Amino acid sequence: MSLSARQIGPARLQVIVADITTLRVDAIVNAANSSLLGGGGVDGAIHRAAGPQLLAECRILHGCETGGAKITSGYRLPARHVIHAVGPVWHGGSRGEDEALASCYRRATELCQTHNLASVAFPAVSTGIYRFPAERAARIAVATTVDTLAVAPSLGLVIFCCFSEASARLHAQSLAEFGDPCAE
Numbered sequence: 001m002s003l004s005a006r007q008i009g010p011a012r013l014q015v016i017v018a019d020i021t022t023l024r025v026d027a028i029v030n031a032a033n034s035s036l037l038g039g040g041g042v043d044g045a046i047h048r049a050a051g052p053q054l055l056a057e058c059r060i061l062h063g064c065e066t067g068g069a070k071i072t073s074g075y076r077l078p079a080r081h082v083i084h085a086v087g088p089v090w091h092g093g094s095r096g097e098d099e100a101l102a103s104c105y106r107r108a109t110e111l112c113q114t115h116n117l118a119s120v121a122f123p124a125v126s127t128g129i130y131r132f133p134a135e136r137a138a139r140i141a142v143a144t145t146v147d148t149l150a151v152a153p154s155l156g157l158v159i160f161c162c163f164s165e166a167s168a169r170l171h172a173q174s175l176a177e178f179g180d181p182c183a184e
């Protein structure tokens with residue numbers, strides 16, 4: 001169920017509470033680490049659901065820098081692709097964490113355009129094991145994605161797929177600052 005939705009130009013932006021591995025979209029975004037070789041949290045869930053071929057493809061990518069993103073196939077997932085984005089570990093905010101988090105969302109959105117994808121779902125990157133403060137992360141996630149939509153006209157649907165009601169509320173609050181409310 002969509003808790004909040006806005007229309008920004010051709011793109012509909014939604015906030016939902018769901019397990020991202022269940023979504024049938026062109027791409028789901030993974031909150032990966034720089035090895036791209038799997039881990040816990042949403043990364044573990046995505047690799048479990050996609051199956052071993054995902055790890056095999058990740059191995060040939062040779063990692064990814066913090067703030068970057070790389071795309072693979074989705075294998076057994078309902079999603080066609082996985083965009084592996086590497087968020088920053090939170091160290092208090094003075095080590096470029098905001099910029100690195102924004103860069104993840106920007107790079108992931110740009111990859112959607114490069115691959116002509118029409119729908120994408122983001123988890124709340126860095127807000128779990130990497131301890132980025134949730135409210136600050138939600139503002140950066142929404143603001144950066146809205147900004148980057150201008151260079152990603154292929155995208156008709158952007159989903160902020162939250163894992164808790166609290167996280168969804170934060171994303172909905174940020175989204176309320178942009179665009180026109182949609183009919184639910």
Ligand code: AR6
Binds near residue numbers: 042087
């Ligand atoms: N669907 C949607 N969101 C989820 C799911 C799911 N199935 N599972 C967790 N979340 P985290 P990080 C939420 O810890 O902070 C891994 O080991 C979760 O509640 O997955 O970026 C990687 O390999 C939180 O809101 O990622 C890295 O080493 C959000 O996803 C490291 O963790 C992100 O939490 C990355 O840490």
